[in-house]
Amino acid sequence: MRIALDAMGGDFAPLETVKGAIQALDELKGLTVVLVGKKEKIQEELEKYTYDKNRIEIYDAREIIEMTDDPMSAVRTKKDSSMNRMLELVKSGEVEASVSAGNTGALISASQLKLRRIKGVLRPAITTIFPSKKRDIVLMDVGANADCRPEFINQFATMGTLYYEEMFGVSNAKVGLLNIGTEEGKGNEITREAFHLLKSNDKINFIGNIESREMMDGEVDVIVADGFTGNMVLKTAEGTAKFIFSILKEEINKSTLGKIGALLLKPILKKLKGKLDSSEYGGALFLGINGISIKAHGNSTARGIKNALKVANKFAEDKFIDRLTEVMKQNQGGSDEA
Amino acid sequence: MRIALDAMGGDFAPLETVKGAIQALDELKGLTVVLVGKKEKIQEELEKYTYDKNRIEIYDAREIIEMTDDPMSAVRTKKDSSMNRMLELVKSGEVEASVSAGNTGALISASQLKLRRIKGVLRPAITTIFPSKKRDIVLMDVGANADCRPEFINQFATMGTLYYEEMFGVSNAKVGLLNIGTEEGKGNEITREAFHLLKSNDKINFIGNIESREMMDGEVDVIVADGFTGNMVLKTAEGTAKFIFSILKEEINKSTLGKIGALLLKPILKKLKGKLDSSEYGGALFLGINGISIKAHGNSTARGIKNALKVANKFAEDKFIDRLTEVMKQNQGGSDEA
Numbered sequence: 001m002r003i004a005l006d007a008m009g010g011d012f013a014p015l016e017t018v019k020g021a022i023q024a025l026d027e028l029k030g031l032t033v034v035l036v037g038k039k040e041k042i043q044e045e046l047e048k049y050t051y052d053k054n055r056i057e058i059y060d061a062r063e064i065i066e067m068t069d070d071p072m073s074a075v076r077t078k079k080d081s082s083m084n085r086m087l088e089l090v091k092s093g094e095v096e097a098s099v100s101a102g103n104t105g106a107l108i109s110a111s112q113l114k115l116r117r118i119k120g121v122l123r124p125a126i127t128t129i130f131p132s133k134k135r136d137i138v139l140m141d142v143g144a145n146a147d148c149r150p151e152f153i154n155q156f157a158t159m160g161t162l163y164y165e166e167m168f169g170v171s172n173a174k175v176g177l178l179n180i181g182t183e184e185g186k187g188n189e190i191t192r193e194a195f196h197l198l199k200s201n202d203k204i205n206f207i208g209n210i211e212s213r214e215m216m217d218g219e220v221d222v223i224v225a226d227g228f229t230g231n232m233v234l235k236t237a238e239g240t241a242k243f244i245f246s247i248l249k250e251e252i253n254k255s256t257l258g259k260i261g262a263l264l265l266k267p268i269l270k271k272l273k274g275k276l277d278s279s280e281y282g283g284a285l286f287l288g289i290n291g292i293s294i295k296a297h298g299n300s301t302a303r304g305i306k307n308a309l310k311v312a313n314k315f316a317e318d319k320f321i322d323r324l325t326e327v328m329k330q331n332q333g334g335s336d337e338a
Numbered sequence: 339m340r341i342a343l344d345a346m347g348g349d350f351a352p353l354e355t356v357k358g359a360i361q362a363l364d365e366l367k368g369l370t371v372v373l374v375g376k377k378e379k380i381q382e383e384l385e386k387y388t389y390d391k392n393r394i395e396i397y398d399a400r401e402i403i404e405m406t407d408d409p410m411s412a413v414r415t416k417k418d419s420s421m422n423r424m425l426e427l428v429k430s431g432e433v434e435a436s437v438s439a440g441n442t443g444a445l446i447s448a449s450q451l452k453l454r455r456i457k458g459v460l461r462p463a464i465t466t467i468f469p470s471k472k473r474d475i476v477l478m479d480v481g482a483n484a485d486c487r488p489e490f491i492n493q494f495a496t497m498g499t500l501y502y503e504e505m506f507g508v509s510n511a512k513v514g515l516l517n518i519g520t521e522e523g524k525g526n527e528i529t530r531e532a533f534h535l536l537k538s539n540d541k542i543n544f545i546g547n548i549e550s551r552e553m554m555d556g557e558v559d560v561i562v563a564d565g566f567t568g569n570m571v572l573k574t575a576e577g578t579a580k581f582i583f584s585i586l587k588e589e590i591n592k593s594t595l596g597k598i599g600a601l602l603l604k605p606i607l608k609k610l611k612g613k614l615d616s617s618e619y620g621g622a623l624f625l626g627i628n629g630i631s632i633k634a635h636g637n638s639t640a641r642g643i644k645n646a647l648k649v650a651n652k653f654a655e656d657k658f659i660d661r662l663t664e665v666m667k668q669n670q671g672g673s674d675e676a
Binding site: 131132133143146147178180187188189191211212214215216226227228229231232236237238239240241242244247248251252255257258260261263264265268269271272275276 | 469470471481484485516518525526527529549550551552553554564565566567569570571573574575576577578579580581582584585586589590593595596598599600601602603606607609610613614
């Protein structure tokens with residue numbers, strides 16, 4: 001398996017990206033990584049390690065899309081960026097998958113531009129993984145499409161079901177529609193219409209509306225929403241966790257007993273933080289794109305990059321794109337116009 | 339000041355509602371509470387206490403709107419419900435304000451039906467109070483209007499500013515638009531349009547978009563959103579906190595050290611939970627309605643009811659509705675049609 005890695009993408013690139021690639025070689029015996037980016041920078045990092053030289057290649061790209069760049073214009077103007085070049089390698093078939101920890105918006109734009117959508121897919125979606133009291137949850141779309149038609153949401157459910165099976169080996173995933181009430185007829189115009197489409201979608205196991213308050217109870221596997229709502233919920237959960245831990249820390253530091261208590265609870269608090277941190281999964285597939293474009297967290301360390309490469313490898317090995325293409329071919333998705 | 343209390347509304351009515359009314363008499367010297375509900379039930383509770391008989395009245399109402407009732411139909415069919423009768427007392431001027439811990443949806447419907455909107459108000463909104471690292475935040479609308487036009491959101495900002503001043507004594511509140519990006523132009527169709535209206539609204543101190551991840555940092559005082567998004571964010575925050583505490587508890591119970599640590603942290607965890615619990619504020623005003631209709635938490639104990647009565651008393655004393663009416667009169671809110 002040959003996978004391209006955006007060596008210059010992410011907060012700790014190329015240090016952690018190169019290190020992650022080296023680590024991945026150990027775990028995936030058939031893997032070759034093509035490191036895309038400034039040749040001299042990559043070589044400088046590679047010199048730190050001993051590794052099988054036949055399994056690491058460098059593809060020179062002279063520009064870098066920064067985390068702060070405007071996505072659309074960066075993709076268009078920085079033609080020789082590591083991200084663009086990486087996706088061109090996927091497009092031409094020189095690699096079977098790609099991983100980037102770079103600018104999310106740019107990766108979405110570039111993936112759509114270079115790889116195009118799978119035939120029949122109205123809109124690609126960004127997925128994220130949430131913890132729950134039972135098994136993991138996939139929430140989508142979390143930001144690719146701020147404005148959604150109900151048909152888009154219905155397709156997310158079909159794609160999400162296949163994705164859940166691929167990620168977690170669980171078929172017939174329970175699909176819920178993110179809404180502000182559980183009964184049919186609740187919500188806004190979009191969710192009310194999406195409910196009807198989901199109800200008659202025979203490719204999914206639709207169990208109805210799910211409220212964000214109950215989301216993490218784990219009764220639903222795949223939760224679909226328009227990209228505005230999905231992104232809002234993701235960021236609210238992050239913000240709430242951040243708030244709770246910051247107040248906890250502040251209060252703990254006020255008293256000696258608190259400090260001792262916190263010391264005893266340290267492993268538990270660490271475990272809890274780990275549970276809330278989705279970087280364990282390495283990365284998320286940009287779903288509906290005609291090629292494997294995996295987004296790793298911007299703050300990925302080597303471990304995150306290695307995990308993202310493993311995810312990319314699995315999707316490629318299992319020919320996920322072919323399977324999704326087959327499913328979407330049978331899908332009466334409606335017109336392709338927004 | 340005469341305030342009507344829905345004695346039958348809430349999870350612990352009439353036990354806690356009557357108790358809360360008695361407690362409020364001690365703190366508010368000029369207060370008379372009109373307890374609305376089944377006369378014999380209320381009397382049975384009142385017999386437990388010694389109190390100034392001139393300051394507690396009973397207004398008999400033979401029906402009860404249950405927490406599980408369908409709001410609209412309950413309000414229409416249960417004409418002699420304690421909630422309906424309570425609002426009729428506000429309408430006729432026999433009391434200056436009202437408090438209910440009953441069915442939220444029913445209270446919204448009944449308040450609109452009985453008290454009507456303030457002239458010029460396009461849509462009333464439900465407010466909630468969030469904690470933050472700095473001072474408290476008002477978030478609105480959290481569920482009265484699942485589908486909003488941008489003009490509604492712009493009016494929420496005007497009403498919210500006056501409300502914030504009344505609740506917290508802080509004028510010129512910083513208003514933020516809840517969105518999935520901070521820059522102008524981010525978001526969905528509704529937020530993009532609302533941004534422009536808010537920007538040229540000279541009655542507010544608009545500071546731009548605010549992401550839900552940063553919401554609790556406390557840089558913004560009043561956060562406006564459509565009712566679908568506001569409700570979603572409120573429930574996500576509740577769900578995330580619930581999830582964190584439940585995992586924490588589970589992990590703590592697994593080890594002896596964890597149990598000891600938790601014991602030492604108990605006061606801190608209790609304080610944190612208190613910070614996250616908005617019932618401290620007693621209740622939220624249904625904003626834009628032509629009369630004071632305060633919603634107390636469904637699970638209010640006597641303390642919650644007492645606090646809600648205090649909030650109602652303050653709004654009445656300060657002639658908040660007159661002031662809001664005056665502001666909305668000057669407001670070019672657009673047409674009244676949805």
